[in-house]
Amino acid sequence: RKEVEQDPGPFNVPEGATVAFNCTYSNSASQSFFWYRQDCRKEPKLLMSVYSSGNEDGRFTAQLNRASQYISLLIRDSKLSDSATYLCVVTGAGSYQLTFGKGTKLSVIP
Amino acid sequence: NAGVTQTPKFQVLKTGQSMTLQCAQDMNHEYMSWYRQDPGMGLRLIHYSVGAGITDQGEVPNGYNVSRSTTEDFPLRLLSAAPSQTSVYFCASSYGQGNEQYFGPGTRLTVT
Numbered sequence: 001r002k003e004v005e006q007d008p009g010p011f012n013v014p015e016g017a018t019v020a021f022n023c024t025y026s027n028s029a030s031q032s033f034f035w036y037r038q039d040c041r042k043e044p045k046l047l048m049s050v051y052s053s054g055n056e057d058g059r060f061t062a063q064l065n066r067a068s069q070y071i072s073l074l075i076r077d078s079k080l081s082d083s084a085t086y087l088c089v090v091t092g093a094g095s096y097q098l099t100f101g102k103g104t105k106l107s108v109i110p
Numbered sequence: 111n112a113g114v115t116q117t118p119k120f121q122v123l124k125t126g127q128s129m130t131l132q133c134a135q136d137m138n139h140e141y142m143s144w145y146r147q148d149p150g151m152g153l154r155l156i157h158y159s160v161g162a163g164i165t166d167q168g169e170v171p172n173g174y175n176v177s178r179s180t181t182e183d184f185p186l187r188l189l190s191a192a193p194s195q196t197s198v199y200f201c202a203s204s205y206g207q208g209n210e211q212y213f214g215p216g217t218r219l220t221v222t
Contacts, residue, residue, distance in 0.1 A: 032208035043200055043213035044153070087153075091208050097143075097168070098202075098211055102152035 003027060006088050006101035014109050017078050021104050023071040023088030033064055035073045036087040038103065044087055047073075078108045112136055116201050116214035123191040123221045131186040131217050133201030141204045142184040143168070143211070144176065146197040153200065159184055191221045 006023045013019050021035075033050035048055065050062040050071055061074040071088055088101040117132045135142065143158035155168030159178040173195060175187040184203075188195060198218050202211040 034210060043215050045213070046210040049210065097155060097158065100153040102150070 003099045004088055004090055004101040006086075007104050008102070009104040010107060011104060012107045012109055013078055015078055015080060017108075018074065018076045019078055019106060020075075021073045021086050021088070021106075023073075023101055025069050025071070025088075025090045025099075027090070027092055027099075028066075028069060030069075030090040030092055032091040033062075033071050034089040034098075035060075035062060035071075036089055036100075038085045038087060040084075044100075047086070075106075078106075080108050080110060082106060083108045114201055114203055114212050114214035116199075116217050118217060119215065120218050121220070123188070123219065125192060125221060127191050129188050129191065131188075131199055131201075131219075133184045133186065133214060134182050135184075135201075135203040135212070136182065137203060137205065137212070138181060139203035139205045139212075140181070141206075141211075142178065143202050144174070144184070144186045145200045145202065146170065146195075147200060147216075148197050156186065156199075188219075193221045195219065196221045 004025050035047040036044040037047045038044040048057050050064045054063045059076045063072045085103040085105045087103045089098050114135045140161050144156040145153040147153050154170045156174050157176040159165045162178050162181050165176050198216050200216050201214040204211040
């Protein structure tokens with residue numbers, strides 16, 4: 001089983017739609033969880049950290065289910081500027097190292 | 111505060127040539143790392159360092175060397191370039207365990 005698995009996509013959605021990305025991780029000792037965003041031919045940038053209680057940042061909501069080893073990202077009211085690849089990222093206990101999923105590409109269509 | 115910088119942005123090498131990809135950060139971060147990103151493969155860790163003088167191998171270290179003589183700099187050396195090393199290389203840093211990593215803009219390397 002791969003360490004971090006994501007929906008491969010691509011997701012093509014109209015502006016204003018709600019879209020959800022899912023991610024599963026294999027290491028039950030994983031401690032920290034993130035969603036990164038990567039624009040075409042650019043470096044990954046942190047979108048948001050994911051906390052056990054779930055967290056929201058504007059139109060973005062992240063959820064963590066430790067029992068199921070599952071992370072989700074919900075984007076509401078999609079904008080054209082949300083078009084990017086979304087990377088699910090986890091770290092192990094006491095570790096600096098990030099393990100990346102392969103990413104899910106989102107295209108928001110006018 | 112420039113964050114993480116990488117040079118060069120683009121490079122073309124012939125098989126067998128050597129070169130060094132430069133990475134520097136001005137955030138006083140302990141942890142620095144190198145990744146390569148290939149289509150369909152995601153980001154894979156090459157080498158990392160948890161502080162000056164300390165380096166370790168990641169998932170795909172073969173064909174690459176690193177050193178960390180200062181907190182700021184973490185160069186990646188390709189000893190004898192091969193076409194399989196054609197990729198986009200990202201350097202990243204973070205200030206502690208479990209914290210977000212900040213990425214440089216990347217170096218696009220082609221080996222012919």
